[in-house]
Structures are given as C-alpha cells and as structure tokens.
Amino acid sequence: MKKRIGHDRLFKExxxxxxxxxxxxxxxxxxxxIDLEHIKFLQQEVFTDVTRGDKHRIDILVETSLKGESGIVLVHxxxxxxxxxxxAERMFIYFSRLYQKHRCRVVPIAVFTYPEKRNEPDRFKLxxxxxxxxxxxxxTLELNKHKWQDYIQSKNPVAAALLSKMGYQKKERVQVKLEFLRMLVRMELDPARMTLLTGFFETYLILNEEEERKLEEEMGKVDEKEAKRMIEITTSWEEKGRVKG
Structure with a gap:
C-alpha cells in the first residue's frame, strides 16, 4: 500500500x-x-463503495472550459x-459520481503505468x-506500449519523466537513462522542475553499479559540454538525496 501511495503522489505532482x-x-x-490557460486543480474526491466496503480517491481532477465556450468542463x-x-466499471462509477455532483461534461482519461503489457478496455457497456x-x-494511455526511442527528441518534460515507464528491454536501461539526461540538458529547466523530473525517473529506473559504470562510459562519448551538464544534473540529484536521507 505504501508503494502505491508513493506512486500516486509522484504522478499527481x-x-x-x-x-x-x-x-x-x-x-x-x-x-x-480545452482552455489550458485557465485551469484549476480541484481537491481529490473520495468515493465510498458501500457494497464492497472500499474507498477510492480520484487522482487528478481539473476544472477548465472548452475554447470559445462558456461553462465548465472537468478533466479526470x-x-x-x-x-x-x-x-472500466470503476471509471464509469467515477464519471457518474462526478457528473452527479458537478452536472457538467467530463473528459475521462485512464493512464496505465504498470510494466505488464495488456489490452486494456476503453469502454464499459451494459x-x-x-x-x-x-x-x-x-x-486511455498504456505507457508500456510506447517506444521510448520515439520520444527522445522531444522537448516535453513529461516525455522525459515517463521514459522510465515506457516499453524498454533490460539491456536498454543504460541508454534510456543516458537519453533522459540528454533531454534534461536540452530543456534547461529551473532547478525545482529538474529535481521533480529526476526524482520521478529515478524512482522507476534505478541502475545497478555495473550499469552506472556503463553510463559513465557512454557519457564520455558525447559532447564534452553536454557531458559536463549531465554530470551536474546527476550530482545535484545525488546530493539532494543525501541531504534528504
């Protein structure tokens, strides 16, 4: 349970x-x-399933509107x-509870972040x-079905963080970490956002000692200026981890 709560917190952040x-x-x-210039994150709502004795908390709920239209819409x-x-049934229950409370249109999105490859449904029928x-x-978004190589040229910070949850083979772990660092170098984000992305990535893709040595070797093959910045990023994150510990 603790591990799940930690994952939800990281994803939400x-x-x-x-x-x-x-x-x-x-x-x-x-x-x-949708209008992304004016969004409001609503408090996480808790729904109780009396028949099963369960409580479920909605992960992300955003209030916004459609471009050129009045009235609110929700993105769940x-x-x-x-x-x-x-x-799929639970997604419908969330939708119906949200509609009952807010009486507005709701965009429901499910993000599957576990490593197993499945064919997840995108509908619930009666x-x-x-x-x-x-x-x-x-x-729906099934991250493990996305090839990490397709995103390494992106300047989107979410793409960088979620490389760690995409489909890659064990032998590619070092290369995934290397490309993640190269993406961060190109983005030139502020320290707070850089720490968030690094913390998310490092939670799900942790290299062992041998892989770390291989990473250092690979970093030695890239442009000297780029390699220096990559080392600064990893050193800064490690120092923050030691301070936190």
Whole structure:
C-alpha cells in the first residue's frame, strides 16, 4: 500500500506541474479543444463503495472550459499502477459520481503505468439482447506500449519523466537513462522542475553499479559540454538525496 501511495503522489505532482505538456503529448485532440490557460486543480474526491466496503480517491481532477465556450468542463485523469479486472466499471462509477455532483461534461482519461503489457478496455457497456443501455467510453494511455526511442527528441518534460515507464528491454536501461539526461540538458529547466523530473525517473529506473559504470562510459562519448551538464544534473540529484536521507 505504501508503494502505491508513493506512486500516486509522484504522478499527481508530475501532472499538476506539467498538465498542459501531458495533454499536448498524449491527447492532442483534448489539447486543441480545452482552455489550458485557465485551469484549476480541484481537491481529490473520495468515493465510498458501500457494497464492497472500499474507498477510492480520484487522482487528478481539473476544472477548465472548452475554447470559445462558456461553462465548465472537468478533466479526470486516473492513474492505474496495477491491473484490475473491473477497472472500466470503476471509471464509469467515477464519471457518474462526478457528473452527479458537478452536472457538467467530463473528459475521462485512464493512464496505465504498470510494466505488464495488456489490452486494456476503453469502454464499459451494459446491454440486453433487446437493447443497449450504456456504452461509456474513456481515453486511455498504456505507457508500456510506447517506444521510448520515439520520444527522445522531444522537448516535453513529461516525455522525459515517463521514459522510465515506457516499453524498454533490460539491456536498454543504460541508454534510456543516458537519453533522459540528454533531454534534461536540452530543456534547461529551473532547478525545482529538474529535481521533480529526476526524482520521478529515478524512482522507476534505478541502475545497478555495473550499469552506472556503463553510463559513465557512454557519457564520455558525447559532447564534452553536454557531458559536463549531465554530470551536474546527476550530482545535484545525488546530493539532494543525501541531504534528504
């Protein structure tokens, strides 16, 4: 449970800092439609499932509007760190509770961040042989199905952080870390955002000693100025970790 809570906190912090970048990167159709200049993060809502005795907390809930339209819309982003059989049903329940409370349109988005590759549903249906009662759809992002190589030229900070959750082989771990550092160098972010991205990445892709040695060797092959900046980033993060410890 502690590990799950930590993951939810990291994901929430990443998206609250870079929400526009996240939507632009993975859901361009939403990015084009909603007003990202005026967004408000709402307090996480807790829904109680009396029949099962469970409590569920919505991960990310954003209040905004559609461009050129009055009235609010909500964007609900749910992070799923482990496979769950009835997840699509839960997305519908969240949607219905949100609609009941706010009486507005809701954009539901599910982000699957666990390492196993599955074919996750993007809808929840209820029907009889003689009629369809419900066909609820939601947007999905299965990170492990995305190739990390497709994102290394991006200047989007969310792409850099989420390299650590994309599909890569064990033998590619060093290269993924190297490209992550190169992305940070190109972005030239302020120290606070740099620390956030590094902390997220390092939580999910931790190199062993042998891999760290290989990383140092690979850094020696890149441009000297770039390599120096990469070393500064890793050293700064390690020093923050020691202070925190």
């Amino acid at each position: 990443l998206l609250e800092t870079f929400f526009g970048e996240f939507v632009e990167l993975f859901f361009p159709q939403v990015y084009e439609a 982003v749910e992070n799923q760190a482990s496979a769950q059989k009835d997840f 029907a009889f042989p003689f009629m369809s009662v419900l066909d609820f759809h939601f947007l």
